[in-house]
Amino acid sequence: MNTSRLLRRLPLVGLCFALSCLVEATPSYSPLHAEQISESSVAQSDSSGGAPQETLDLAALSPERRFDFLVGTWDILVDDKIVGVATFTKIIEGTALEQEEVYFQNGTSSKALISYAYREQKKWIQSWIDIWGFHLVSKGGLEGNAMVLYTTTRYFEDAVEAQVLARQIFSDVTEAGFQYAWEISQDEGKTWTFNNGSYYARREVRGR
Numbered sequence: 001m002n003t004s005r006l007l008r009r010l011p012l013v014g015l016c017f018a019l020s021c022l023v024e025a026t027p028s029y030s031p032l033h034a035e036q037i038s039e040s041s042v043a044q045s046d047s048s049g050g051a052p053q054e055t056l057d058l059a060a061l062s063p064e065r066r067f068d069f070l071v072g073t074w075d076i077l078v079d080d081k082i083v084g085v086a087t088f089t090k091i092i093e094g095t096a097l098e099q100e101e102v103y104f105q106n107g108t109s110s111k112a113l114i115s116y117a118y119r120e121q122k123k124w125i126q127s128w129i130d131i132w133g134f135h136l137v138s139k140g141g142l143e144g145n146a147m148v149l150y151t152t153t154r155y156f157e158d159a160v161e162a163q164v165l166a167r168q169i170f171s172d173v174t175e176a177g178f179q180y181a182w183e184i185s186q187d188e189g190k191t192w193t194f195n196n197g198s199y200y201a202r203r204e205v206r207g208r
Contacts, residue, residue, distance in 0.1 A: 053174030058145055064116040066142055067124060069173050070097055074200040086200060124149065138168065146171035153184075165189050177201040 058066050070088040077083065084103035091098045096115035102108070110130040117125050117139075126138045126149055138151035147170040152163050165185040172179040181197040 053176045055145065056173045056175070058142055058147065058173065063122065063141065064095075066147060067097060067114055067116075067170075069178065070099070070114075070170075073203045074177070075203055076101070076103075077199045077201055078197075083198070085203075140167070145173075166195075167192070175202070176205040 056069060058069075061068070071090055072088060074086040074088075075082045075084075076086055083105065084101060086099065086101045089098050090096070091113075092115070096113055099112040099114065101110050108131060110128060112126055112128040114124060114126045117123055121139070122141075123139045124141050124147070126136075128136045128138070136151050136153060138149035140149040141147065149168045151166050151168075153166045154161055154163060165188065167183050167185075169181040169183065170178055171181070177200050179197065179199055182195045183192040184195050185192050
């Protein structure tokens, strides 16, 4: 399948996670390992212009704090070019993150809410919507030293609509930025194909 024919990529910013938003249990996908992340993600510098940043140890944080690194304003870079801006803000007394993302080329925007459903599922749940009314619900958590969220999405091949598994990977997290990758699987998670990715650089570090 030509992965570029996916209905659309899931932007990182603009996701909204609701505490009441629940999805079905995640199938037993093959686990994500550090080497898979490094092979499939887009390799880019942290664009901070300073000394190399130390990678955060996400496993050392309590589960409900592992997405705290998202808080702030980020430049979204693809091939070292800024293509958009993302903002993450804590809401609901700090128990959830609201995400808003705007892309410069076409002016599209999206929103999302990310929250940790600790009482029942002990998973992070994300609910994302865009200006076209498209809605995705993802869930997941820590795998290796990356945060990974799984969902299903649609693609069209020869005018036929089908469903594929998809995952978002937040990896190589430092104070200055992190790597984002969007991957799909056509064999129920046995193998994964990189579809697109970007680097999120913290504006405060870049001095913007």
